[in-house]
Amino acid sequence: MNRGDQLPADWAPNDDPTSLAAMHVAMQWKELDPAHLAAAMAAMEPSLRREHRERLTRMQMQREAAQQDLEERQRARTDRRRMVEVVCGTVVALAMLGGGIYAAPHSWWLSTLLCGPSLLALTKVFVLGRSDPDDMKLLSAAARVSTDSAGRAQASQQPPEA
CATH class of the missing domain: 1.10.287 (Helix Hairpins)
Structure with missing residues (x-):
């Protein structure tokens, strides 16, 4: 007024x-x-x-x-929000990758969880701003497959105990 x-x-x-x-x-x-x-x-x-x-x-x-x-103000606010989402997604992805690499020698299962499908799902949520209903089903199935295959690879690399 x-x-x-x-x-x-x-x-x-x-x-x-x-x-x-x-x-x-x-x-x-x-x-x-x-x-x-x-x-x-x-x-x-x-x-x-x-x-x-x-x-x-x-x-x-x-x-x-x-x-x-x-x-114009709404467009600028939307652009700022999108940039923050992209930066947050990048930070989360890099942190998960770094954590997965750091945890790889000690906890293979944690490394597969951090660098596997959960990384893609969280990046999708942060960067694209959406999550499809089937994402959790696909994520759990992919995590199960990746941990199973990593567990088999880890078991084959361990020397037999005498």
């Missing part, structure tokens, strides 16, 4: 030069007969209509400018 156009609380009509001039003109018009007054009003009508159209056009242009400004 624009408060610049409001009058102060202690405003009196006699203080305003515009209202004083209007009162002076009104006093002069009071002395005219009705025919002259009607002619004067008819002469003023086109000017008043033109001023009204100008005001309406100005208001429409201000409304359109405000709408464009709002759309």
